[in-house]
Amino acid sequence: MTNAPTKDASRWIVGHGFFFSTTAGLVLALARMKRMLEANDHEGVLKALNSATNMLRGAAAAFRYTGDVNPAIYANVIRESMKKNEPEISGLWDRDHSAFLQLLRQILPHLKTLPVKAQVAVRKFEFALNAAYMSHAMVCELCV
Numbered sequence: 001m002t003n004a005p006t007k008d009a010s011r012w013i014v015g016h017g018f019f020f021s022t023t024a025g026l027v028l029a030l031a032r033m034k035r036m037l038e039a040n041d042h043e044g045v046l047k048a049l050n051s052a053t054n055m056l057r058g059a060a061a062a063f064r065y066t067g068d069v070n071p072a073i074y075a076n077v078i079r080e081s082m083k084k085n086e087p088e089i090s091g092l093w094d095r096d097h098s099a100f101l102q103l104l105r106q107i108l109p110h111l112k113t114l115p116v117k118a119q120v121a122v123r124k125f126e127f128a129l130n131a132a133y134m135s136h137a138m139v140c141e142l143c144v
Helices: 003-038 042-066 071-085 095-111 116-143
Strands: none
Touching: 003 042, 003 071, 003 095, 042 116, 071 116, 095 116
């Protein structure tokens, strides 16, 4: 393996480690937000919302970092090494990813019902969610 594939493979591994950490933090923030919504604790919701927003920003950065690899190296080195362990490997298998999606579906309908003073934080959360989604789409377009 030449230096370039090693560098790109390292970037892929480190970026995923960062992403998995931010996803775990995001699940914790969303679970807290759900509890605070159920308790009608608007201050607690706002704190959890801000934490979740920061985690989403981190996830977006992790996607951009991870996806900044040579597509040929991804296809011929990185993807091939992953397929050796599991031919149909998918990030959808991650438990934290599933928990994130489940919590997000439960929480999103309630965000519009928060007081007006919380709506700026809601918009920041939605913007960060969109940024994470678009960063993920960029990785998929470039590499998958």
